[in-house]
Amino acid sequence: MSVMHPDHLALLAELIRTPSPSGFEQPVQRVIRRTLEGVADEVRTDVLGNVIARLAGPQPDCPRVMLAGHCDEIGFMVRHIDDRGFVYFAPIGGVDVHLVPGQRLQAHTAEGPLLGVVGRKPIHLLEAKERETLAKFKDLFVDFGFADGEQARARLAIGDPLTFAVELERLQGDLVTARAFDDKMGAFIVTRVLQEVRRRGTAAVELFSVTTVQEEIGLRGAAASVYGVQPDIAIAVDVGFASDYPGVDAKELGEARLGGGPLLARGANINPQLFALLCETARQENIPVQIVAAPRATGTDANVMQLSRGGVATALVSVPLRYMHSPVEVLSLADIEATIALLSATLCRIRERGAFIPQ
Structure with missing residues (x-):
């Protein structure tokens, strides 16, 4: 071929x-x-x-x-912005929650794309039970680096979509990943x-x-x-x-x-x-x-x-x-x-x- x-x-x-x-x-x-x-x-x-x-x-x-x-x-949607500027979100389609903590996400806003990260407590601070428990979407949040909720709400709207911040890349041979x-x-x-x-x-x-x-x-x-x-x-x-x-x-x-x-x-x-x-x-x-x-x-x-x-x-x-x-x-x-x-x-x-x- x-x-x-x-x-x-x-x-x-x-x-x-x-x-x-x-x-x-x-x-x-x-x-x-x-x-x-x-x-x-x-x-x-x-x-x-x-x-x-x-x-x-x-x-x-x-x-x-x-x-x-x-x-x-598949993707995500902004559901809540708290007063510290952290953004809570819900999945669009069948997203495996295992894969989300630690990922970079991109919000697609009226003013253009905005990069954030899905934060998580360091392993040093996790109790034994927390290490064995599957995260829930309602507890995950995106850190865009906002100073507070006012700044976050000025850039993001409830219902804005988000996607994983990755693009197409070549692997070995004719295999590609994205x-x-x-x-x-x-x-x-x-x-x-x-x-x-x-x-x-x-x-x-x-x-x-x-x-x-x-x-x-x-x-x-x-x-x-x-x-x-x-x-x-x-x-x-x-x-x-x-x-x-x-x-x-x-x-x-x-x-x-x-x-x-x-x-x-x-x-x-x-x-x-x-x-x-x-x-x-x-x-x-x-x-x-x-x-x-x-x-x-x-x-x-x-x-x-x-x-x-x-x-x-x-x-x-x-x-x-x-x-x-x-x-x-x-x-x-x-x-x-x-x-x-x-x-x-x-x-x-x-x-x-x-x-x-x-x-």
């Missing part, structure tokens, strides 16, 4: 760098709109904040295909696939690339956008659990390794004809893929997309990820490139709406 072009890597890094906790996705959606203006035939934003980019099909009655990658990330690969990587992929389909000009479908919002708090953006788009076929692009590092049991999750290609889910949430098409495309194009079992509804946008209106032929394509929902998520750039290649090639093989009725 080809190495990621530097311009594409720069776009991925910009998406990671740009804050987008659930409910506060507008900054990253502005990057998506800027990227696709002049490429898509139409770029619009719905009332929830989903960005929907459309490529017109060659025929009025051609199949409608929707690709969805959610652009929101916060929020879940799922800005998916937003990046659906954006790149639309660019690639436009470049090829060979797809016989009407394509909608949707960067959805509020996935981390209940798949909310996907539920609204798929209802509005009314696709015949929908593919969610998300991260999946890698099982190639210590402490994770492949017997429970299945085999999923970084560098092994995208994960294709198989189960009740997945249309069998669409799954077969993805597998056959991967075989014909010599694209590595990994099959993972999904014995129940997936916790992804694919769940609500499948059940929209009278039902939608749905698939889930994921990139394996280590350390999900942490500030040090790790993935392979080759897996991203393989996913873009697979989806672009698959779209060129879709011809008829009725081809996805289970037989």
